[in-house]
Amino acid sequence: MRQAAQGTNDDGQHDGLHVAIVGAGIGGLTCAIACRRAVPPLEVTLLERTAEIVAIGAGIHIPSNAARILKHLGLLDKLKRAGGYEMDDFVLRRWEDGQPVVEKPLKGRVEREYGGQWIAIHRGDYQSVLLEEAVRLGVHVVTNAKVVSLETSSDSDQTVCLKDGRQIHADAVIGADGLWSVVRETVLQRKFEPLETGDLAYRVTFSSEQLNPVQSERLDDLLQQSNMQVWMGPGKHAGFYPLRDHTVYNLVLV
Template sequence: MRAIVVGAGIGGLAATLSLFRAGHEVTLVEQTARFTEVGAGIQLAPNATRELRRLGLLDAVAAQSTRPSHVTFRTWSDGSEICRYTLGREAEDEFGAPYLLVHRADLHEALTAAVPHRSVRLNTEVVGIDQEDGAAYVTTATGERLGADLVVAADGIRSAARTWLFGPDEAVFSRTAAYRALLPAGEVADLDLPELAVWLGPGRHFVHYWVRRGELLNVVAVVQAEAARESWTARAEPGEQRRAFDGWDSRVLSVLERAGRVLRFGLYTRAPLARWNIGRATLLGDSAHAMVPFQAQGAAQAILDAAVLGDALVGAAPADVPDALDRYVRRRLAAATGMQAGSARAGEDFHLPDGPEAQARDARMAAHAAENRFLPQATAWGRDAVPPP
């Protein structure tokens, strides 16, 4: 069976490898002239790293990652600890796979290295998807029409394929924006920072953790905003991020003051869909369920999509594709949509104003942590997206 995957981000690469593993011929189509991945740190919970192991990539990714022993939640003004949860060896023993902190480019490179060069078409912009009985097609900007038994659209949050399949549907601004930066470890060595921490404050929160074997501190500073464009390359104005967190704990301010190149971009989502597939074409990853990153599950959910897609198509013949895609969507849609909603709720909770609501939240979080070793979203970490053989 022949498949075309549109988009060479994390979801598209994982889908390509999962379809290869299922025994199918795959062409990966990417509009850029070479493989690149922008961005900074991402968190990979055990539900994602378990699937990376299935693809044979966990060791390569883990070698470039950091393994935190725990995560702490802290108060914005003085850094006092609200609660902490266990990660590290205990989480790996419990869920059968590690919790990793990784630079996005390192994950992308590991996925890219596993895809055969002969299966990749770079510098190929897709301008349309259509299908007929027995085949699906993508049309390129040069007028070429590529045919296959299956088309997987992993073309990101601004997915054109989503519009071609389901009609006009714009990305939705979450009314939050993020400042991102990477700082060499030596520049913050004197600050005694927790290894993975989330600082909560009125209308904003601050996250930091180590990536690339502890060589870099990844910083994400999120603020409520009336408008912000969605861009991985837009620079913040000098000192803008420091002013946005005026009055916060001195360690937070020191990190923001020492950050060199700071990017600022709006956080956008997509409205949930009732289905992701039509006939021989389907969405995957952010094109299907883009979410705010407040439960650190965006990349993980794309990897899980890819795993289930491949599993649904094991042994499939061309005639089986529409039914197999139905199975893929039935197994993934509710879980991904639930994670979308949970991530949005987490953002609302993180940004409560000082006073009774924030105090109640802190008490609730502390009580949960006293009774549970692992984060609330860890209930999803132990479920196998693909049943063991």
């Protein structure tokens, strides 16, 4: 099966530049939205290998540079309505006793100094907002689309080959396919496997109901704060912050 670009006329000519984006994660969805908001808008086919794009993951930070871009795309308020919030402070603590080493204010200061807010949000909520906006803007999302190879040429016809035999033709292909990127290896013309660093992050979320039985004034005080809390230890650290209007809490052990 050969799938041509959206916006193809009867004579085979495109109405406009057609971009195929591989990967429907945060990067791929944001890129698709930006392409559709271009003047004139680009035709976009977004290829996702999974059968369904579901809200998975845990907490994620949107630092000021990214928040500034999201504001430009008209998405920052939508992310806040989906549970994102501007963090008050960044607190570094000693692992031995939990005493603060330094507290860095974020809310207000980051926007004044860097032009963007510092937002915390659940990754699933973040991705859901981006997906909804991409579909609203006319991005053609194709699931069950595992890319196995690319056929590139010097002219405008680039071909993305899928595992099931389909071929997607586009003027340009953008790789947002993550750690094991097929697009990256095609560009580099060699294998490019990730290198093991020895660092691991264990991530988990707790609901407020799960934490209620823990009788601790220190924990109660911690749960009320809209801060990023980090306990620093030798060769390791732990991070903790609230999500979804303090109904869920994110814990990261590194």
